[in-house]
Amino acid sequence: MKIKLNAGREKSLLRRHPWIFAGAINSVDEPSVASGSTVDLISSEGHFLARASYSPISQIRARVWTFNDEPVDKEFFRRKIKAAIALRNTQNVTRNSNAYRLIHAESDGIPGLIVDRYDNVLVLQSLTAGTEFWKETIADLLVEETGVQNIYERSDADVRELEGLKPVTGILRGTITNLQLPITEYGLRFEVNIATGHKTGFYLDQRVNRHHVGEFAKDRDVLNCFCYTGGFSIHALAGGAKSVLSVDSSADALVLGKENVTLNNLPAEKATWLEGDVFLLLRKFRDENRSFDMIILDPPKFAPTAAHAEKASRAYKDINLLAFKLLRHGGMLFTYSCSGGIDAALFQKIVASAALDAGTEATIIEHLSQGSDHPVSLHFPEGAYLKGLVCVKG
Ligand code: SAH
Secondary structure (H helix, E strand, O other): OOOOOOOOHHHHHHHHOOOHHHHHEEEEOOOOOOOOOOEEOOOOOOOOOEHHHHHHOOOOEEEEEOOOOOOHHHHHHHHHHHHHHHHHEEEEEEEEOOOEEEEHHHHHHOOEEEEEOOOOOEEEEEEOOHHOOOHHHHHHHHHHOOOOOEEEEEEOHHHHHHOOOEEEEEEEEOOOOOOEEEEOOOOEEEEEOOOOOOOOOOOHHHHHHHHHHHHHOOOOOOEEEOOOOOOOHHEEEEEOOOEEEEEEEOOHHHHHHHHHHHOOOOHHHHHHEOOOOOHHHHHHHHOOOOEEEEEEEEOOOOOHHHHHHHEEEEEEHHHHHHHOOOOOOOEEEEEEEEEOOOHHHHHHHHHHHHHHHHOOOEEEEEEOOOOOOOOOOOHHHHHHHOOOEEEEEE
């Protein structure tokens, strides 16, 4: 099947960006083509541009598998999976953890596919019509190429709706008797629930940044906002923090957080867990004149796209402003945004205006990002979604 683009709409493909929006399409030669099947993208002048998956309902109507005139078949996906494994080997990703992202969608050449490895279990997330079409083939290949026998499916992300796909979860390959499993990160252990946890179970993208917090935590009073299962908290405790107060709105996440303290034989008396809304609690702490030596802000995605940027900017500014007020002189702020709709430059501006309005001097000592197992294709800058700043209050 062939899809002809409108004149001029081949430009993004020539830059090797993998998405074609509905408005770029001039004509489709077989209107009844099956969701997820493979189509050729043709320029208005009739030249082959790329081979892609077709999503008849999505605004992103086609996603490129290849810019070459080559078959898209099982061997094609084998090459992509092998390349993703080779990249993780180059990164030597297992030296610090047995849990990492094996396939990062567009940036590993498989738009719509996330595969995270938790020790001897793979968790697969299929987000698009194209990956749904090839899912069984991809599952077979993952077993063949990684040697991991167990695959759990977590295709329950909201974005599937945009593709007309229903949520699907459950065992895809092998036998998985325990859906909660321990993983190791820089020598620390964490319980991960692959069935009910956020994303595929754990925020793997923050691994290096969690370790980093541990390195600075000694003798500090730490406030970890949006703590989930205590990733940053456990690293801070292991790093010798004086006290760690962890806040999240999810009671289930806090239960695992407490278990993770025990699992690592860390001093439970130094750790406090608080269920609540960070926006309200930060105000309460300000009114109570509380203060900390280190604050971590790792909120959920406030701006999935640029359309949400304005409202999200206000939310980021609010929590960063309050955090600057609660920090002691010389205290450290580790602040993050995982919003695709807010780029690194805008995030820095928001944090700067938060410091200004808080009436504090602050210096950036580091710019942070997602771990290298979440690579970024140079042709798909959207892949770089996590940004972080380490600021010291002057
Ligand atoms: N730092 C964590 C990941 C944080 S993800 C780690 O390293 O594992 C964001 C977390 O924010 C989620 O656990 C979610 O439950 C929580 N959350 C979302 N909105 C919240 C709010 N308004 N107040 C408190 N927690 C919130």
